[in-house]
Amino acid sequence: xxxxxxxxxxxxxxxxxxxxxxxxxxxxxxxxxxxxxxxxxxxxxxxxxxxxxxxxxxxxxxxxxxxxxxxxxxxxxxxxxxxxxxxxxxxxxxxxxxxxxxxxxxxxxxxxxxxxxxxxxxxxxxxxxxxxxxxxxxxxxxxxxxxxxxxxxxxxxxxxxxxxxxxxxxxxxxxxxxxxxxxxxxxxxxxxxxxxxxxxxxxxxxxxxxxxxxxxxxxxxxxxxxxxxxxxxxxxxxxx
Amino acid sequence: xxxxxxxxxxxxxxxxxxxxxxxxxxxxxxxxxxxxxxxxxxxxxxxxxxxxxxxxxxxxxxxxxxxxxxxxxxxxxxxxxxxxxxxxxxxxxxxxxxxxxxxxxxxxxxxxxxxxxxxxxxxxxxxxxxxxxxxxxxxxxxxxxxxxxxxxxxxxxxxxxxxxxxxxxxxxxxxxxxxxxxxxxxxxxxxxxxxxxxxxxxxxxxxxxxxxxxxxxxxxxxxxxxxxxxxxxxxxxxxxxxxxxxxxxxxxxxxxxxxxxxxxxxxxxxxxxxxxxxxxxxxxxxxxxxxxxxxxxxxxxxxxxxxxxxxxxxxxxxxxxxxxxxxxxxxxxxxxxxxxxxxxxxxxxxxxxxxxxxxxxxxxxxxxxxxxx
Ligand SMILES: Nc1ncnc2c1ncn2[C@@H]1O[C@H](COP(=O)(O)OP(=O)(O)OP(=O)(O)O)[C@@H](O)[C@H]1O
Ligand SMILES: [Mg+2]
Numbered sequence: 001x002x003x004x005x006x007x008x009x010x011x012x013x014x015x016x017x018x019x020x021x022x023x024x025x026x027x028x029x030x031x032x033x034x035x036x037x038x039x040x041x042x043x044x045x046x047x048x049x050x051x052x053x054x055x056x057x058x059x060x061x062x063x064x065x066x067x068x069x070x071x072x073x074x075x076x077x078x079x080x081x082x083x084x085x086x087x088x089x090x091x092x093x094x095x096x097x098x099x100x101x102x103x104x105x106x107x108x109x110x111x112x113x114x115x116x117x118x119x120x121x122x123x124x125x126x127x128x129x130x131x132x133x134x135x136x137x138x139x140x141x142x143x144x145x146x147x148x149x150x151x152x153x154x155x156x157x158x159x160x161x162x163x164x165x166x167x168x169x170x171x172x173x174x175x176x177x178x179x180x181x182x183x184x185x186x187x188x189x190x191x192x193x194x195x196x197x198x199x200x201x202x203x204x205x206x207x208x209x210x211x212x213x214x215x216x217x218x219x220x221x222x223x224x225x226x227x228x229x230x231x232x233x234x235x236x237x238x239x240x
Numbered sequence: 241x242x243x244x245x246x247x248x249x250x251x252x253x254x255x256x257x258x259x260x261x262x263x264x265x266x267x268x269x270x271x272x273x274x275x276x277x278x279x280x281x282x283x284x285x286x287x288x289x290x291x292x293x294x295x296x297x298x299x300x301x302x303x304x305x306x307x308x309x310x311x312x313x314x315x316x317x318x319x320x321x322x323x324x325x326x327x328x329x330x331x332x333x334x335x336x337x338x339x340x341x342x343x344x345x346x347x348x349x350x351x352x353x354x355x356x357x358x359x360x361x362x363x364x365x366x367x368x369x370x371x372x373x374x375x376x377x378x379x380x381x382x383x384x385x386x387x388x389x390x391x392x393x394x395x396x397x398x399x400x401x402x403x404x405x406x407x408x409x410x411x412x413x414x415x416x417x418x419x420x421x422x423x424x425x426x427x428x429x430x431x432x433x434x435x436x437x438x439x440x441x442x443x444x445x446x447x448x449x450x451x452x453x454x455x456x457x458x459x460x461x462x463x464x465x466x467x468x469x470x471x472x473x474x475x476x477x478x479x480x481x482x483x484x485x486x487x488x489x490x491x492x493x494x495x496x497x498x499x500x501x502x503x504x505x506x507x508x509x510x511x512x513x514x515x516x517x518x519x520x521x522x523x524x525x526x527x528x529x530x531x532x533x534x535x536x537x538x539x540x541x542x543x544x545x546x547x548x549x550x551x552x553x554x555x556x557x558x559x560x561x562x563x564x565x566x567x568x569x570x571x572x573x574x575x576x577x578x579x580x581x582x583x584x585x586x587x588x589x590x591x592x593x594x595x596x597x598x599x600x601x602x603x604x605x606x607x608x609x610x611x612x613x
Binding site for chain 1: 241242244245248249251252253522523526527528529530531532533534535536539608609611612613
């Protein structure tokens with residue numbers, strides 16, 4: 001019976017919009033399990049990104065508590081949270097958001113050296129393998145500006161995976177791509193979803209991904225309205 | 241990796257980097273050139289003292305300025321010659337006179353009188369002629385860099401200096417004065433030109449025996465000659481410079497232009513580095529999301545401002561160096577004391593750091609959540 005990798009308890013988030021404090025995310029309890037591929041769906045403005053960035057330790061919740069592998073992180077400092085992100089998370093954004101000043105290889109390994117530590121050679125090798133697997137072996141030394149949108153997004157996925165994160169968070173990773181590129185990127189993501197250790201949470205509207213999801217969470221007006229597991233996929237820990 | 245990221249971003253954003261570099265170069269060059277001119281003028285002010293070859297100067301009481309001192313009895317030199325720590329003491333003669341050019345224009349001269357037995361105040365560099373030519377009966381030196389203002393006279397030309405007939409017999413090189421243009425002649429003619437009462441001199445200069453402490457010697461001489469001002473050459477030199485800085489308003493003027501140079505530089509640095517960070521806001525947000533701490537972003541921007549400072553200081557000093565080289569032996573008063581250069585470099589580095597403050601503040605305040613918007 002696997003332990004949840006990520007636990008949200010009573011999480012809510014308020015934002016000031018001009019004058020009023022508005023609750024954008026209602027009190028939410030949510031457990032995320034290793035190996036689970038979760039899709040987060042809902043209308044625009046419903047709070048998907050808000051929930052995702054709270055799970056990613058990027059946005060602070062207004063209330064509630066978060067635990068990673070059972071360890072509460074709510075009171076941690078900003079730098080401690082940054083280190084947790086570095087070692088446990090991979091992020092894929094809507095746009096690739098590669099650093100244009102760095103080469104493809106540097107973009108992939110930049111995070112592991114960003115706190116001042118040496119980048120191990122093994123990490124470079126892993127980056128090469130990932131790029132190879134994504135059909136980008138020839139792009140290692142190119143600059144992001146020389147890549148197509150789909151190539152950039154695959155580099156961004158390699159960047160998210162190179163640290164072998166326990167949690168991979170993707171916010172509409174294909175919505176900015178043309179249909180051809182998004183098909184290629186989706187293919188990569190679908191393969192990743194089969195990984196049995198990594199929790200993967202993706203905000204997406206793309207119906208092509210849905211069949212691969214283990215779990216579908218629907219969110220409306222800041223509240224989870226349904227949380228279903230695909231047939232044959234019992235809730236981890238649930239006894240039948 | 242942080243320094244590599246810093247460097248790569250600088251290389252990528254070439255325009256803003258070039259802008260920041262120009263700010264640093266502006267500080268080094270503008271401030272450095274102002275300082276060089278100021279120190280150049282300083283060397284003019286105290287040229288006679290600095291090149292005297294003497295350790296101690298004895299002047300009239302309350303002398304604030306080598307170029308404005310009253311006369312003393314020559315026998316003061318004999319009175320102290322017997323002191324055990326003195327190698328030699330001798331009266332010197334110099335003062336202001338008026339040189340009349342061929343077209344009747346008056347130019348102020350600082351005339352120094354010497355005789356073959358003199359041990360101090362000799363001209364130290366000749367362009368044409370020699371000490372012997374200078375000591376001739378009516379002989380007078382002029383400075384090559386000043387020849388233009390005298391109407392380009394030649395060796396052998398005859399002129400009047402304070403109604404005394406003098407002949408140009410030698411030309412010095414780069415011996416520039418401040419209150420008057422330097423001219424050397426023999427002591428007999430100097431006395432006639434300066435109308436100094438017989439038996440009186442302008443100052444007594446002293447050379448100490450090796451190893452004698454300066455302070456003790458000054459006190460010893462002062463005790464023998466209580467109604468004089470006894471100073472080391474360095475003291476008189478500094479006193480003269482301070483006098484001019486205070487009394488000509490040049491202190492304020494140089495201070496102002498130096499400040500403008502520094503200010504222009506720091507504003508350029510601030511604006512361009514801030515622009516640089518604004519351009520890279522998204523990159524910093526991405527790095528923060530991926531695990532960079534605020535301190536890591538701080539290090540990146542700090543590295544950038546260090547790189548810009550060091551490269552800018554290097555280029556700035558190259559430019560300043562060629563400016564200084566190009567002005568050697570010209571009429572521009574330019575001199576950069578050795579200890580000033582590292583101070584200028586350090587000051588520029590600090591100003592560059594100061595200029596990057598706003599950029600640093602902006603960079604570390606970037607929110608990682610902004611990548612998702
Ligand atoms: N930083 C913020 N300040 C103020 N309001 C915010 C902020 N971030 C999000 N919101 C508000 O919170 C609500 C939910 O935003 P969120 O980005 O989570 O929606 P979303 O479901 O991701 O929408 P989309 O599908 O358009 O990306 C929106 O009404 C948005 O205006
Ligand atoms: Mg969103």
